[in-house]
Amino acid sequence: MKAYVITTMFGVFAFNENGKLIDKIYFEKNAEIAAKKLVESKKDLINEEKKIIETLKNSGFDVVFVNEKVGYPVDKSKEEELKAKIRQLLISEKRFSNPAELARYSAEVASNLAKTKLKEVKKDKIIAHIVQAIDEVEKIINTLVERIREIYALYFPEMEKKVKDHEKFIKMISSEPDRDKIKGFEKEAEETVGMEFSDYDLEIVKEFSTNIRNLMSFKKRLEKYLEDLMEETAPNLKEIAGIKLGAKLIKAAGGLEKLAKLPSSTIQLLGAEKALFRFLRGRGKPPKHGYIFVHPYIQSAPKRLRGKIARALASKIMVAARIDFFSKEYKADEIKKDLEKRIKEIYESDKKKKGR
């Protein structure tokens, strides 16, 4: 005779072939514990299940599970029927006074189950935010530098014009804004057409530029942080695509897992959605590359080869992302060799064509 065993958030229940309850063990009425038991029972036999199986076997039943269970026959056809019975039982045995209370308890168990999922450490989620943060900080720095340059040009236009590099400029005026004291610009200071600044004005200039300088060093720190994160979560992807590009792809796909499950053609066009849909609607040419456009292999290639190279690159990025997500071995060197070989082939076949 068969006995059907079903594990629920309320406990483990066993029914005979006619749908009559033969055995049951309730879990403690605690949402946290119930959620844990549910998770465990998905992986392995839990104690309650073991106990029920033992008594069933002793009374000569063949155990069939209603929910998935490794090592036991599974028959799902009775699931709905038995669950309805359990629901009645819970109310009639006064485990729950009414259906509303039962729903309340299900909600708590579901929330607790989700909590374990939410609490999981997922570094790729941080990566997605950090790569955006870097872009944003950079944008802010540029805006502020433009502003301080305009201000400083009122006072010392000659120097502002000469020092083109933002970082150098900010470094100079944050350490010494007074034009008479800046080394190497004595002549310009003497002949300047700039207006006079008071000490108060200079103080603000100094404070302003110091803050920008801090932002600049913060950006570098974020970049280092991103590098470390990528090294930890996706070393192969980092090697093949580069730090920022790899991170952008993770962001665009919505996580490393999703990226690993994307086909290479999609990876090739991530970030070119606008152009892709324009093409699909019948207007415009199909895009050749999305975010991967910034990769040095594509940047250095002549325009006519970029499509081919983008395809080769995207396929290797796909391989790298999959290794990172699934096996976590380091194989970037081999992938890179393959990729370089393929790119060489592309160039060579192009040369032959041209020679003809």
Place this chain on the structure above:
Amino acid sequence: MKIKEIFPGVFRIGDDLFTKNLVPGEKVYGERLVKINGVEYRFWDPFRSKPASAIKKGLKTFPLEEDSNILYLGAATGTTISHFSDIAKNGVIYAVEISEVPYRKLMDLSKKRFNIVPILADARKEKEYSDFIFGKVNVVYCDISQPDEVEIFIRNCEKYLKDDGYGMVAVKSRSIDVVKDPMEIYREAEKKIKAVGYEHLETVKLDPFEKDHAIIVCKKTK
């Protein structure tokens, strides 16, 4: 002001739709609250909630009742869910959402509205949340913007919907195929629903509230 109950739990005051607030005094997403004769009503925004826009556009069958059990796929942050929980105040709403960020909001909502069961799962894998659904539901509502949305909806109906229950799908034609004509996509969705033997009741297009969307209502008949 005149209050007219056009569907169970759905009220028309003037031109606007309202539901009776299950948790008086609490706003869910910044909506307007109106108190009439000591009863508090929540404004149901047709621009933010697709069933509301469907009702505004003349939906004839709205299957929710006071004690309906509902399976809601694609719950998001719970804007529509909150109105469903106003309407089906003695029922249970199983809210399935896959994404973690909106789920956190949904979880908070369920702490105030006791008839919501928030489930963090993929609607595509309907077996994974069977742990929480005891007994079949009266209504399946599906709003998930996936290319295979209709198939997912049908699988869920087959597993969880009562034999005489109702199904509602909000079809976003653009996430099924951007190139095709929306009408064609709605017709195809209807065909798929009819193919499994469900009775197609109506299709309501949602513009101007939502572009290229429609709600399809069907009934499971076995």
